[in-house]
Amino acid sequence: EKKKRIFSGIQPSGELTLGSYMGAIRNWVDLQEEYDCLYCIVDMHAITVRQDPATLRRRSVNQLAQYIACGLDPKKNIMFIQSHVPQHAELSWVLGCYTQFGELSRMTQFKAKAKQHADNITAGLFTYPVLMASDILLYQADLVPVGEDQRQHVELTRDIAQRFNSVYGDTFTLPGAFIPKMGARVMSLANPESKMSKSDPDGCVFMMDKPEDIMRKFKRAVTDCETAVKFDKENKAGISNLLTIYCAATGKTLAEAEAEFAGQGYGVFKPAVGEAVVELLRPLREESERIMKDKAYLESVYKEGAEHAAYLAQKTLSKVYRKIGF
Ligand code: ADP
Numbered sequence: 001e002k003k004k005r006i007f008s009g010i011q012p013s014g015e016l017t018l019g020s021y022m023g024a025i026r027n028w029v030d031l032q033e034e035y036d037c038l039y040c041i042v043d044m045h046a047i048t049v050r051q052d053p054a055t056l057r058r059r060s061v062n063q064l065a066q067y068i069a070c071g072l073d074p075k076k077n078i079m080f081i082q083s084h085v086p087q088h089a090e091l092s093w094v095l096g097c098y099t100q101f102g103e104l105s106r107m108t109q110f111k112a113k114a115k116q117h118a119d120n121i122t123a124g125l126f127t128y129p130v131l132m133a134s135d136i137l138l139y140q141a142d143l144v145p146v147g148e149d150q151r152q153h154v155e156l157t158r159d160i161a162q163r164f165n166s167v168y169g170d171t172f173t174l175p176g177a178f179i180p181k182m183g184a185r186v187m188s189l190a191n192p193e194s195k196m197s198k199s200d201p202d203g204c205v206f207m208m209d210k211p212e213d214i215m216r217k218f219k220r221a222v223t224d225c226e227t228a229v230k231f232d233k234e235n236k237a238g239i240s241n242l243l244t245i246y247c248a249a250t251g252k253t254l255a256e257a258e259a260e261f262a263g264q265g266y267g268v269f270k271p272a273v274g275e276a277v278v279e280l281l282r283p284l285r286e287e288s289e290r291i292m293k294d295k296a297y298l299e300s301v302y303k304e305g306a307e308h309a310a311y312l313a314q315k316t317l318s319k320v321y322r323k324i325g326f
């Protein structure tokens with residue numbers, strides 16, 4: 001039986017975070033045996049907001065090193081940098097002609113980002129979901145592991161695919177969102193009501209942070225004025241987030257963690273969470289640093305990845321071009 005295909009990517013618009021690891025990359029590692037996976041570094045999405053060129057190029061390659069350090073095997077997955085495969089841009093133009101202005105206007109992420117970047121609302125920011133649809137449909141992906149915030153984009157991708165298929169006959173596989181139940185949602189340490197994000201460096205732990213920085217961030221984590229280490233998302237968002245992180249880092253259950261810290265204050269609990277995260281990230285950081293130095297190896301991985309991806313992408317693109325009259 002043919003393995004199901006998965007496509008997923010992260011923008012190199014900032015350093016990878018504890019959230020991207022616990023919420024996405026760690027799950028990708030579990031998927032690599034059972035599925036046929038493409039893991040992409042989506043630099044074309046990153047330029048929907050202004051990027052420094054040298055930083056973007058360095059981050060893209062470093063992100064590949066970090067994917068590998070996290071356990072993604074370039075021999076088991078197709079790992080590549082989006083801009084190296086021109087078919088993404090080509091299909092994106094075509095699909096844009098099968099997408100309604102109104103549909104894109106309803107995307108909640110666009111509305112949020114337009115507010116955030118009010119002085120630079122580009123057409124690229126607006127058509128971002130069309131490029132994402134191209135990423136997925138080019139490879140006939142069955143499943144797209146995404147966070148809750150990307151579910152709407154996967155639904156739009158399905159709508160575009162369905163529309164195209166109904167006009168031109170079966171062309172694209174209809175993909176589904178795959179929201180793994182394991183995926184922890186990690187909240188900001190500074191503001192536990194919002195997601196930990198690279199755009200909020202105060203409350204964010206980065207995968208490459210040094211142990212002393214990680215410890216400082218956890219010791220300063222916002223909590224509440226009680227003392228009990230209890231999971232209660234409504235009333236104790238900060239402590240609940242720290243418990244989630246602690247369990248994700250150690251593999252313990254919530255009940256085990258609550259029992260472990262029963263009767264101990266936050267002054268004991270917060271540094272314990274910090275220590276657990278330091279130990280979780282230490283080998284990943286050390287391995288990333290080692291791989292980052294091996295430029296020749298990284299180049300061979302992204303070149304092979306792009307070649308393999310382009311081969312698959314071109315099959316779809318040729319079919320599409322033939323159908324629409326090119
Ligand atoms: P992008 O800008 O590419 O969306 P993000 O870093 O926002 O990059 O997200 C990359 C992936 O990591 C997504 O699948 C997202 O759902 C997941 N992710 C990011 N931050 C968190 C978080 N705080 N908690 C859980 N998952 C997260």
Ligand code: NA
Pocket residue numbers: 147149150
């Ligand atoms: Na995201």
